[in-house]
């Protein structure tokens with residue numbers, strides 16, 4: 224297996240790291256750097272940039288977007304010449320990554336999401352100017368261990384961030400709202416939680432089997448029945464425009480982060 228160093232073991236870096244460990248990536252090939260974290264995951268080496276970057280085949284950087292350029296300046300001095308640098312920072316362009324490094328190392332701009340932790344992530348990958356097929360294959364193998372990978376032109380990264388990068392939060396917000404709606408209608412909260420979570424899980428699994436969402440929605444909607452009334456209420460309150468606005472707002476924020 225390739226040797227991977229994760230710099231920044233917070234929500235996203237930690238999710239990818241834990242996802243890799245869960246999928247059996249050898250812990251002896253993993254290393255971490257994060258001054259806020261006392262010790263590495265069991266079996267994973269943990270230390271400083273100077274200690275953990277040399278010898279890595281891939282360095283995955285998962286710090287906040289405003290910290291990435293400064294960090295890459297420090298990383299550059301310790302990288303092996305062929306090591307791939309993977310950034311998951313929202314909005315930060317390939318051009319910014321390459322200029323912050325100031326080396327000819329291959330880079331990849333990636334937008335992952337937190338379900339990587341359970342092996343069901345989505346990663347949007349845009350390769351850099353020095354990134355060859357072998358480097359891209361390494362990035363793919365790393366991210367495919369924790370979910371699916373889409374290689375897309377960089378101009379689509381901000382839109383994809385609005386859908387899949389931020390998307391899990393929209394789903395969690397909907398689940399939370401549905402649980403509370405159940406409680407408002409008299410269900411005990413633990414019951415409302417079980418009913419809602421299993422409904423999302425069951426519906427997701429049906430989608431995963433490949434049936435189109437419109438067909439699945441129609442299967443639930445008996446003519447003159449309960450569901451069509453529920454869906455009508457969702458239309459009245461603007462579910463579709465609300466989701467379109469959420470995706471657009473996140474896309475715009477990703478663009479802004481790239482400019483700052």
Ligand SMILES: NC(=O)C1=CN([C@@H]2O[C@H](COP(=O)(O)OP(=O)(O)OC[C@H]3O[C@@H](n4cnc5c(N)ncnc54)[C@H](O)[C@@H]3O)[C@@H](O)[C@H]2O)C=CC1
Pocket residue numbers: 230231232233234235236237256257258259260285286287288290294311312313334335336337388389
């Ligand atoms: N949270 C999410 O769902 C997603 C986050 N991202 C991106 O991932 C990046 C990290 O976001 P989160 O994990 O949410 O933030 P976080 O705040 O949970 O984690 C950032 C980690 O970086 C560490 N860190 C800060 N400076 C460091 C340094 N100089 N060296 C080593 N470690 C350092 C912090 O101690 C912290 O543990 C951001 O750029 C964000 O845009 C991308 C996709 C999804």
Ligand SMILES: O=C(O)[C@@H]1CCC=N1
Pocket residue numbers: 313384388389
């Ligand atoms: O909220 C954020 O900025 C990060 C990027 C996508 C998901 N979380």
